[in-house]
Structures are given as structure tokens and as C-alpha cells.
Amino acid sequence: MSGRLQDRVVLLTGATGGLGQAVARAVSAEGAEVVLLGRKVPKLNRLNDALAAADGRPAIYPLDLEGATPEDYDALAVRIEEVFGRLDGIVHAAADMPGLTPLEHTRPLDFARAIHVNLTAPALLTRACLPLLKRAPDAAVVFIGEDPTRVGRAHWGGYAVAKHGLAGLVAVWGDELLNTPVRVCGLQPGPMRTPLRGRACFGENPAHWPEPAAYAPAVVELLSADGAPWRGRMRELHIDGVQ
Secondary structure, three states: OOOOOOEEEEEOOOOHHHHHHHHHHHHHHOOEEEEEEEEEEEEEEHHHHHHHHHEEEEEEOOOEEEEEEEEHHOOOOHHHHHHHHHOOOOEEEOOOOOOOOOOOOOOOOHHHHHHHHHHHHHHHHHHHHHHHOOOOOOOOEEEEEEOOHHHOOOHHHHHHHHHHHHHHHHHHHHOOOOOOOOEEEEEEEEOOOOHHHHOOOOOOOHHHHHHHHHHHHHHHHHHHHHHHHHOOOOOEEEEEEEE
């Protein structure tokens, strides 16, 4: 590892998911202190122990994005400042996608939850952390997106709507924060072997998809100073799977 994130503090949402765990390991290996945010405490503890055993410096912050309020995000930012004194990056890897359902038959609460967890919650969390991020010499917020041509089709529901909105959020914030130390960008990965992909694409052979770890180095790059060219943009990355 190159140590590109040495001594940085990175907040990671969805830390116990497939991509989240891969990113946590990669970011920790590059020297960052990782704040693992998720709603399943036993999984957070296991990941925390694994990173610590590999000489990482993790911390856990249990929080359910579905029920969190703006005050909860403000409290999170305050706690990070109290414990670490700084924040250099956020990776939004949390996602909610229960399965494919026509919009006509989607329960209103399920639609609202998909919009909230995949779009509103990361936006509000980022907003709460912006004052802390602006104090860093070089900070980055990385949103995990989706290929709009793939999810912008029948049955992808609120998840698709939220991911389309996320691309707009990256563009708007990238422009608004142009003259600050904070870069807002996104990663649009190809297929990967995760439970979410399995629920949505159950007719495909998962052996053809790469492991999430294949995309983690791209997240590290976007968090580092090397990610500067992607300010306000979604980086598309497709990695071939295995047979």
C-alpha cells in the first residue's frame, strides 16, 4: 500500500455491506482512521476487530439511516470532532434495495424509504459534516452511484429514482464547493458480488461478477488528492468478472 490516506479520518456509511467492508479494509490499509457507520452492531464489532488486528485504527458509530434525524447527523459530526479533531472524507456506501417491484405496486413507505436511505440521508449527513470537512486541507465526499441506463428501467423503483438524484447531487455540490478544500464526486461501479446485486439480478450467475474488493482501490483514489479530476463528476468503472 502507498499510504495515500495516511493520518486522514474517513467516515464510511454502510460499512458492513459487501462494498462497505471492502472499502473499509482498503482505506484502513492506506493509513486512514476509519469511522464505521452502520445499523448492525455485531457486524460492526467484527469488522472493527478485523481492522484492528491488521494494525488499523477503526472506530464504530451505530446509526440506522432510515430513522436518523438531522439532529442525529449533527451529533455525529460533533462526536467525530471531539474524538478525532478532524474529518477528511466520507464514503456513502449504504444502500437500500429490497428487490424489483413495479412502482404501481410499491408500498408508499417502501418508496419513501428507498429515496431517504439512498439520497436524502447521505445528503443530510454530508451537510452536517461540511463545516468539519472544510477545515481539512484536502477533503473528499464519495457517493456510490449506479449506471442510469441499467437501473432507469422498469421495476427498479425508488432505488433508481434516488440514484438518478444522486448524480445530480454530485454535480450541484461539486459546483457549489468548487473553491473549497472539499471535493464531491461519485463512483459508478459495474456489477459486483453483493447481496444487493443478487436480489436485483437473481437470473444472473454471480460467478461472472467480480468481488467488491476489485472496486475499493478506486474509492481510495477518489478520497486521495489523486481524485481531484473527478470533482463534481461520477467516475464510471467496470471490472470484468471471473468465469
